[in-house]
Amino acid sequence: MSTEHTAWFAAWFNHPLYLKLYSHRDASEARRCVETILKETSLAPQATPTPHILDVACGAGRHALEFSRRGFNVTANDLSPYLINCTRAHAEKEGLGITCTRQDMRTLDIDGSYELAVQLFSSFGYFDRNEDDAQVIQQVYRHLKPGGWYALDLINPAHxxxxxxxxxxxxxxxxxxxxxxxxxxxxxxxxxxxxxxxxxxxxxESVRLFSSASIRTLLEQEGFEIVRILGDYGGTPFDSEHSPRMLLLSRKP
Structure with missing residues (x-):
């Protein structure tokens, strides 16, 4: 396994050109994804207490900001100093009370527990070892409350x-x-x-590909129960041959 300082994701995600290249991944796409997740999980900011949401690998904060705008308590985490600073700056500009942390997703150690953890835009499968991917899921599971949701967004390899x-x-x-x-x-x-x-x-960039069967097995091995799999950010049911995405919604028992 490469060290943090030489791994592809540490170099690329910490460079300003990253956001330049992916500028088409915009706020409207994030809104659509957030709306679908909230519809599927029935989470609402009016609940008492207000649900807490963890964005495991938030990037520049598109999704974390959208959850916060809707009234949720949000913690945004990323390994990249550049991207987490972008998230913090956007939140401060909008007056949003997002908690920002910079941690490796394999060793997350954040105070509190969450009703929902999200890991979106193919932010899973970066590591060389299968054990590292399993460790990420273990950390997410540990940070969720019983009954908490995990929304994991992957590329559909067949498509x-x-x-x-x-x-x-x-x-x-x-x-x-x-x-x-x-x-x-x-x-x-x-x-x-x-x-x-x-x-x-x-x-x-180098991202591990998971079939629906292989990621289901990995999630279930770590204790999650798969509720449903969606095929895009609009909430279309997953089709293994034609869906561009694989948005898995799982719960901690």
Whole structure:
């Protein structure tokens, strides 16, 4: 396993170009996802006490901010100093009382317990070892109250295999972005080259792919009960061949 300082996610997610490249993942997409999760879990901010929500790998805070705007108590966590600072800055600008933490998801140790934990936009499966993925789920389980929900959002590998674009080039403002994508050894990999006025930057992504059966087994081994699986952020039922996403909604007994 790479160290935090050399792992692909530590380098890429801590660089300002990351948000530039993924600017199309916007607040409207986050709103749709949050609305679907709240509909499926029946959680409401009017409950007494107000439900607490943990965003395990919040990135720049799209989903954490949306939950907070709706009146929930939110804790947002991420390993990247850059991204957690973005979340904190957005929350302060909007006057939202989000608690921000910077921790490795494998060793989460946050005070309190939660009615809902979310792990969205393919923020699971980064590590080389299966044991690390299991450890993440163990930590989420430990932080949930009995009856608490876990919303885990993954790529559907069957759909990805049919739609993967091996090579693409695009302009993002003054930047030229070249992306090379492949699937090998159960992972989807991307090599990214970004050229701008200050030269060329290169980054990598490598995310483990899970079938619905394999992730179900992993969740159940750690104690979760699968309630349903959705196929997109709008709440369409999961279809193993055609759904772009695999949004699993599980509960801690």
């Amino acid at each position: 990805l295999e049919k739609t993967l674009i091996p090579h693409s080039e695009k302009q993002v403002d003054e930047l030229t972005v070249i992306e090379e994508r492949s699937i090998a050894n159960g992972r989807v990999k991307k090599e990214i080259s970004i050229t701008g006025p200050d030269g060329t930057h290169r980054f990598s």
